Amino acid sequence: MLAFIQVPPILPPQASQFAIEYDWLFWYITVVCVCAGAVVYGLLTYSCFKFAKREGVRPQRILGSNKLEFIWTIIPLIFFLSFFVWGTKLYNTAIKPTPSELPANAPEYFVVGKQWMWKVQHPTGQREINEITMPIDTPVRVTGTSEDVIHDFGIPAFRTKFDVVPGRYTSAWYHPNKLGTYHLFCDQYCGQGHSQMVGKVHVVSQSDYQEWLSGNMRNTRGELFVDGSPAWEGAKLFQRLGCLGCHNNESESRAPNLEGIAGTYRVVKGGEKVLADRKYIENSIRYPLEHIREGWAPIMPAFTRNLVTQAELIELTAYIMSLKPGDLPSRTESSPPPIGAKMENTLNPSPTPMPEPKKDSEPKKEPEMKK
Amino acid sequence: MSAANDKNDYLDYTPQTFPAPEPTAEQDRTRIHYLNNENTLRSWLLTVDHKRIGLLYLFSVTFFFLFGGIAAMLVRTNLITPTGAILELDQYNKAFTAHGTIMLFLFLIPVIPGVLGNFLIPMMIGAKDLAFPKLNLLSWYVFMAGASLFVWQLLVGGIDTGWTLYPPYSSKYSQNSILYAGLGIFVTGFSSILTGVNIIATIHKMRAPGMTWGRLPLFCWAMYATSVIQLLGTPVIAVTVVMLAVERVFGVGIFDPNLGGDPILFQHMFWFYSHPAVYIMILPGMGVISEVLTCFARKNIFGYKAVAWSSVGIAVVGFLVWGHHMFISGQGYYLGMVFAFLTMLVAVPSAIKVFNWTATLYGGSITYQAPMIHAIGFIVLFTIGGLTGLYLGTMGTDIHLHDTYFVIAHFHFTMVGGMMFAWQAGLHFWWPKMTGKMYSDFWSRLAAVIMITGFALTFLPQFVVGYLGMPRRYPNYPEEFQFYNIMSTAGASIQGLGYLMPVFYLTASLFFGRPAGNNPFKATGLEWQTQSPPHPHNFETTPAVYFGPYEYGVENGLSIFTNENGDHLPTDTTTPKEGVTSGS
Amino acid sequence: MAASTSAAGPVAHHFDSMNQQHATVRLGMWLFLVTEVLFFGGVFCAYTAYRIWYPQDFDAGSAALNVGIATVNTFLLLLSSLTITLAIRSAYVSDRRGLQRNLLLTIVLAAAFLGLKAREYHLDYEEGLIPSTEMIRKMEKVEVVDPKTGEKSIRQEEVLVSKFNHALVEVLDREGYKGVPGKDYDPYRVQLFFMFYYSMTGLHVLHMVIGLGLLTWQFILASNGFFDYQSRYVYIEAMSLYWHFVDMVWMFILPLLYLCGPHTFDQAVHQFKHAIGMSGSH
Secondary structure, X not given: OHHHOOOOOOOOOOOXXXXXXXXXXXXXXXHHHHHHHHHHHHHHHHHHHHOEOOOOOOOOOOOOOHHHHHHHHHHHHHHHHHHHHHHHHHHHHHHOOOOOOOOOOOOEEEEEEEOOEEEEEOOOOOEEEOEEEEXXXXXXEEEEEEOOOOEEEEEHHHOEEEEEOEOOOEEEEEOEOOOEEEEEEEXXXXXXXXXXXXXXXXXXXXXXHHHHHHHOOEOOOOOEOOOOOHHHHHHHHHHHOOXXXXXXXXXXXXXXXOOOOOOOEEEEOOOOEEEXXXXXXXXXHHOOOOOOEOOOOOOOOOOOOOOOOHHHHHHHHHXXXXXXXXXXXXXXXXXXXXXXOOOHHHHOXXXXXXXXXXXXXXXXXXXXXXX | OHHHHOOOHHHHOOOOOOOOOOOOHHHHHXXXXXXXXXXXXXXXXXXXXXXXXXXXXXXXXXXXXXXXXXXXXXXXXXXXXXXXOOOOHHHHHHHHHHHHHHHHHHHHHHHHHHHHHHHHHHHHHOOXXXXXXXXXXXXXXXXXXXXXXXXXXXXXXXXXXXXXXXXXXXHHHOXXXXXXXXXXXXXXXXXXXXHHHHHHHHHHHOOOOOOOHHHOOHHHHHHHHHXXXXXXXXXXXXXXXXXXXXXXXXXXXXXXXXXXXXXXXXHHHHHHHHHHHHHHHHHHHHHHHHHHHHHHHOOOOXXXXXXXXXXXXXXXXXXXXXXXXXXXXXXXXXXXXXXXXHHHHHHHHHHHHHHHHHHHHOOOOEOOOHHHHHHHHXXXXXXXXXXXXXXXXXXXXXXXXXXXXXXXXXXXXXXXXXXXXXXXXXXXXXXXXXXXXXXXXXXXXXXXXXXXXXXXXXXXXXXXXXXXXXXXXXXXXXXHHXXXXXXXXXXXXXXXXXXXXXXXXXXXXXXXXXXXXXXXXXXXXXXXXXXXXXXXXXXXXXXXXXXXXXXXXEEOOEEOOXXXXXXXXXXXXXXXXXXXXXXX | OOOOOOOOOOOOOOOOOHHHHHXXXXXXXXHHHXXXXXXXXXXXXXXXXXXXXXXXXXXXXXXXXXXXXXXXXXXXXXXXXXXXXXXXXXXXOOOHHHHHHHHHHHHHHHHHHHHHHHHHHXXXXXXXXXXXXXXXXXXXXXXXXXXXXXXEEEEEEXXXXXXXHHHHHXXXXXXXXXXXXXXXXXHHHHHHHHHHHHHHHHHHHHHHHHHHHHHHHHHHHXXXXXXXXXXXXXXXXXXXXXXXXXXXXXXXXXXXXXXXXOXXXXXXXXXXXXXXXXXXXX
8 A cells, every 4th residue: 555655746736816826925924934933943942052051050040121022022913914914815805806806797606515515507507516617717706505514615726615504605716727627625524424525626728618518418317418409408498487396306296297207108187098299298388288187286377389489399398308217406495595584585485596697597406315 | 528637737747948858768758748648539539639639630631631542543543545544434523523522621621720720829829729629629520520421422422523513514414412422511611610710719819928910920820811711711612512402402493594593603602612712721831831941941931921911911812813713604704804813913922922931041051851841842833833823814824724634733733732742841840749759851851752753743744735735524535645644644653652651651650759859850939849749738837928930040038149249139029038937 | 827716707728817718709709600691691692693683583582472470580589689688697697597587588589480480481381382393284274276267266275384383373463463474573583582582591590490409508507507607608698699690690581582572561461460370361
């Protein structure tokens, strides 16, 4: 085992603009501390050698010196306050970036921490687990929350981290400036799998990022959708039109679960069995009260042409046909509002509105995994 | 009760002079002191003698220290390989929680107040006992009750939340025995509070005549500041643990955001105590260092007032800085700025102390026995600990270093490199006084060097790996950090060896050590003017005090320094009286 | 300096004079009370934080409390503070009978406080105001709209409601509280208020029980002549310091918990009548 120990790094990579500014302060403090240490250790070593007990040499009677006390109170204080001022400026950069550092329309990533994984969602809707891919030289904002306990989204190469707390949203921003792959850690103890909540940060070139965006759509089981498929568009529609509000995979849902229905026979009211093909699905969207599934109430509204165009209908149908068990995200209606939020949210049984993402797809939620 | 029975016995003793004459071999064998005046189990378990209670604490904290040390070895051994060498994930979490909680609550907080504070404070101020002797005994029993409950919980199931107990993990998700462990901490906290009450009342009300505040030994100043923090801070952790327990039992979300609560509130309440707690841990150590350095450099302390007032300053400002543990937590931005500013202020008194100690050595006449080696080790290591704290107190740099091994290295440098070595220095310094026996010079010096070397090897690499980003509380880690972790574990083994050595040679000294005499190190201080081991009542008559506490260079009440006429120069606080005799 | 015995009473072995002993005892008790201030202060601070965040919810919670019993208790406690101060005087002049009487009065008043407190807790329990996550099933009228025909109909449906919320709404209804659940206050957050209520009053009760025990012990000591030595009055004084502190804590709890809402005198009287069983209405 010992033979395979890697040669260790000494310094972390500097992969973001903030890292560069950070390291200036870090080394400044280091220089000051080394000098202070040199003074103390120098005096200590000198005294220990020069004033070791010698025959016939009496110790001197020195009670103190107000002047020295003043000097070594004020000088450290000045240095400490310099740390404070510079450090606060640096912190300010991290927390409240100026519009030149982080433009108002910068892409926003959403991060959800849960025991014990990171769910990352790109501005355009792609999702990653325990990984985050970013284009180089593009300032991005990352907003996070937690589903259960406090976690911390930490990227040493960027020199930033922020706690993700259940019940509120916290955020940070990055301006990656070096290509490469870096560590992503969970930096707040969160239980058994705390050290498993690690991942990778990929900083890629702009063109690589575009390629990645279009070629990497995966559903929850990690399978690729077909490139640019209508099913992918249909997934977005499924959420935007609110279908997920009733057609979800929860036990108290108001409408049948649509996972895995393609090609099966459905029992409708009156006892008849109908094949669930594309025509059936398109019909159910346009004229929902024609065939009502046995055991369900006739409450689905009709989605007429002014709500769903024919092209969109095709995409929606393609999505529903592609659904296999486990594909549907679950809603989180118990998502709590942040501290101080208005009360309607806590009592309203419909899903708590998340903050409007900049793009049109809402963050999807995985089914709750209880420990 | 010994106190009631032998109230008149002391009249049979030879009155002591100041300083006390060395005992003859015959006297040494036959005289009565606090260890041999009664020898039943009952006399030990129901003692109200502060010296015996100090020894009771010594046995307890050593026992718990060994426990915490075993947990530390489990943690470090597991980190030899990147995938975790010997423990499962869950077991590792329990191991580091056990290490943290035991070392903090059951060792660092009670050790010097309980052992040296109890033993020495009455003697240093010329009193016969602490203000409330029975309360002192109760304090030890409460400590043992809470500690036993706590350790028992660790053994039967363990808690895995980290010593910081953050909810929602600790309130909703952790499946372990947090309730009873929290109860153990709650009860132990009362011991802390009662000791604090005792010490403050003692120092206020029971100083010998002439022992003004300006003549109080710096150890007493440090203990006074510590006790103030214990008094004010410990109840807050008590009530925080109560609230956490209520939430766990009844499920009503005080800290649960789903039910309207706020987990950050817990962090505020927890750190409101836990930051002053680290000052409870370090201040007594600083007091010990002041005593040890002056004795072995044969010199007065440089800047007595500065050192005394900086203890008080640390105690006061230390209550205002708790938010620097929470810069990343999402607390408000301006609030963070306030805490960062105050943190820079609280760093100044510690710096003043280090400069004063170093200046004390200048111009001295230094010998390097074990207590002195430990004390110098303290200065070296605590300086590093304090300086690295600056990185963490500066908001900008804390962002990257928070919750990494940098933090771990920082607090181990201050708590182990600082406090632990101060404790070893104090133990070795006052051991001859407490037991009347001298330990082996060679082994004690060797152990000191081994401890310091092992410590440095353990924790210096952790600064590097922390800056690289390795998070704390990780049982497994990326491969490139392995080299530093192996270095760290190797150092830990050396350190462990160093800590075990005193157990052996100090115990051996009890049986084979030569009698130490009243004042083997020729120290000043009222405690050294009595016999070793001390008489049950410390002093037959209340001594009168004419000098400051570190009058090295004063013999027979007169300064050794004379002016050109041959007149003895005055000592620092008052003109010398004509000789000093017993009684008054 | 031997332990001197005089008519004033024996000095403990480690003190040099009676004055020193007295001063130390007083200082010790004051120091302990400082810790108690911090102890209660911690939970009061947490309560205050939530009160600032959720004012209406805590308002509603406060209205559901029994301010009538609390008022009576306040007078009992204040009276007991008077009696224990009189006890110091009795001890100071070595009046054994007077000391016994005053201590006994304090004990009786404290016991009365605790008795009423027990009744208050019992009423809370009966009314169902115990925070919990239990859900119960209830029949409720639900309006249903037929999407095809637009017809509205009312159905009885079984719904799950929180047990506490249900109880709270009933109590507030009975009190005539003007808020509407869901609009003016959130019953879930009122559970938080009640958690604080039980914790704060519970800690106070615990301190009162301890104080009661200590008072009883001092009463027994007094009956055995322990306080015939005049110098021992200082222990009664220390006890009274503790007792006044417990009183002070109550003086904080009362406004924080009971009086922070739209309470009227009528409501207090109404609650008191209900508490002692004289309700006869609602």
